[in-house]
Amino acid sequence: DAKTTQPTSMDCAEGRAANLPCNHSTISGNEYVYWYRQIHSQGPQYIIHGLKNNETNEMASLIITEDRKSSTLILPHATLRDTAVYYCIVKEYGNKLVFGAGTILRVKS
Amino acid sequence: DAEITQSPRHKITETGRQVTLACHQTWNHNNMFWYRQDLGHGLRLIHYSYGVHDTNKGEVSDGYSVSRSNTEDLPLTLESAASSQTSVYFCASEAGTGGTYEQYFGPGTRLTVT
Numbered sequence A: 001d002a003k004t005t006q007p008t009s010m011d012c013a014e015g016r017a018a019n020l021p022c023n024h025s026t027i028s029g030n031e032y033v034y035w036y037r038q039i040h041s042q043g044p045q046y047i048i049h050g051l052k053n054n055e056t057n058e059m060a061s062l063i064i065t066e067d068r069k070s071s072t073l074i075l076p077h078a079t080l081r082d083t084a085v086y087y088c089i090v091k092e093y094g095n096k097l098v099f100g101a102g103t104i105l106r107v108k109s
Numbered sequence B: 001d002a003e004i005t006q007s008p009r010h011k012i013t014e015t016g017r018q019v020t021l022a023c024h025q026t027w028n029h030n031n032m033f034w035y036r037q038d039l040g041h042g043l044r045l046i047h048y049s050y051g052v053h054d055t056n057k058g059e060v061s062d063g064y065s066v067s068r069s070n071t072e073d074l075p076l077t078l079e080s081a082a083s084s085q086t087s088v089y090f091c092a093s094e095a096g097t098g099g100t101y102e103q104y105f106g107p108g109t110r111l112t113v114t
Helices: none
Strands: A009-013 A018-023 A031-038 A045-050 A061-064 A070-075 A084-092 A103-108 B004-007 B010-013 B019-025 B031-038 B042-051 B054-057 B064-066 B076-078 B087-097 B100-105 B109-113
Touching (some): A018 A031, A018 A084, A018 A103, A031 A061, A045 A070, A045 B100, B010 B019, B019 B031, B042 B064
Parallel strands (some): A009 A103, B010 B109
Antiparallel strands (some): A018 A070, A031 A045, A031 A084, B087 B100
16 A cells, blocks of 8 residues: 655644645555544544545545645644544555554644 | 444553453444554554454564454453553454445553553
């Protein structure tokens, strides 16, 4: 599975949109982009995934560039409860999740 | 509501003892996983199972074993606990629609080996 690169940490003001970038320049055609997050001391939580089209659910939006070499997770109105480590994972159907270091998102009031 | 639970949530044990961590899910998922999480290493896969009587080794399987006798449970056993196995352990199960899967994680078990 392709590797991903994420910023170590980011800050966001409460109520504003949080935009978390992820680079995956070696992604192959069969690989999906997944986002999970882990709030302190809890188990990771699935957020969203996509292949090439932009996706939206009740938690977030996922924007994947046309060449699929990068993506952005958008939390439209960040709250203090969104403070967490966010993991961008690229994997092919049937393969296992491999977690990197992720991005620490701090939402500040 | 369907869920995934882990027990105990906290455990202190001595070096050399056998320890079993329980994981139970009520989604009827075929796939289940065990991870450990340590500072500086993130989440690492220990063992996984794709169905009853199926078990597979993950990245860091030495010193651990699993068995899958039914769909709902995947207990993790530390045969002879070592201080290096002090960690937070997470269990997960996997759902899938249209060939893509998302994993649902339990709340974790914090294990301390003294």
